[in-house]
Each structure stands twice: as structure tokens, then as C-alpha cells.
Amino acid sequence: MFDKMKALMDMKKKMGELKLELENTTFELESHDKVIKIVMNGSQEIKEVKLQGDVTALKASSLETAIKDTFNRALKRSQIIAADKMKSITGLNLPGMFS
Numbered sequence: 001m002f003d004k005m006k007a008l009m010d011m012k013k014k015m016g017e018l019k020l021e022l023e024n025t026t027f028e029l030e031s032h033d034k035v036i037k038i039v040m041n042g043s044q045e046i047k048e049v050k051l052q053g054d055v056t057a058l059k060a061s062s063l064e065t066a067i068k069d070t071f072n073r074a075l076k077r078s079q080i081i082a083a084d085k086m087k088s089i090t091g092l093n094l095p096g097m098f099s
Contacts, residue, residue, distance in 0.1 A: 014089045019043070022082055029074045031066040040074045042081045 022042030030037045035055060039048035055063060 011090075018085055018089055021085060025081060025085075027074075027077060027081070029070055029077065031070040033066060035063070036066045036070045038070050038074045040078055042078055042085070044075060044078045046071075046074075 023045075025042035026039055026047060027041075028037055028039045028048075030052075035051065035053055035058065037048075037050040037052060038046060039050075040046050049067075058066075
């Protein structure tokens with residue numbers, strides 16, 4: 001019983017460390033046309049959104065699509081990062097947990 005409690009406490013500690021590591025892991029993605037740049041962390045918090053170049057020349061629909069697509073790609077990247085870090089800590093590959 002004590003061994004199981006200790007294992008749970010160790011897992012809780014590792015999960016806390018994982019959370020902190022994800023918060024401190026940042027990455028950036030640009031839209032395909034290089035107009036939008038999103039900086040996000042592994043906890044799926046947007047740290048920065050940059051408009052690059054002359055966005056006034058773009059149609060609103062093009063800009064909206066670029067933002068949406070770049071944001072969705074950033075979310076997927078953060079899920080992959082979280083899953084990889086989770087796998088390295090737990091040794092488990094939990095399909096669909098972060099994707």
C-alpha cells in the first residue's frame with residue numbers, strides 16, 4: 001500500500017514538473033503567406049501574435065483564414081509537444097490524449 005502511495009506521489013510530482021516545463025516551452029509558427037506569426041507555449045497559451053508586412057492590402061477574409069489556420073496549426077503543435085513530454089515522463093503512449 002505504501003509503495004502505491006509513494007508511486008502516486010512521485011507521479012504527481014512529475015506531472016507538476018511537466019506542467020511547468022510545458023509553460024516554459026515556447027514555439028512559433030507563421031502563416032503560409034508569412035503575414036501572421038503566433039508564439040505559443042506548450043500549455044496552449046498564446047504569448048504573441050504578430051502581423052508582418054502590409055496587412056492593409058489583404059482582404060479581410062484572407063487575413064481571417066491566415067489567423068485561423070495558423071492558430072489551429074499552433075494548437076496541434078502544442079498537443080504534440082505535450083504528448084511527447086508526457087510519454088517521456090510516464091513511458092506511456094496515450095493515443096488521442098493530446099491530439
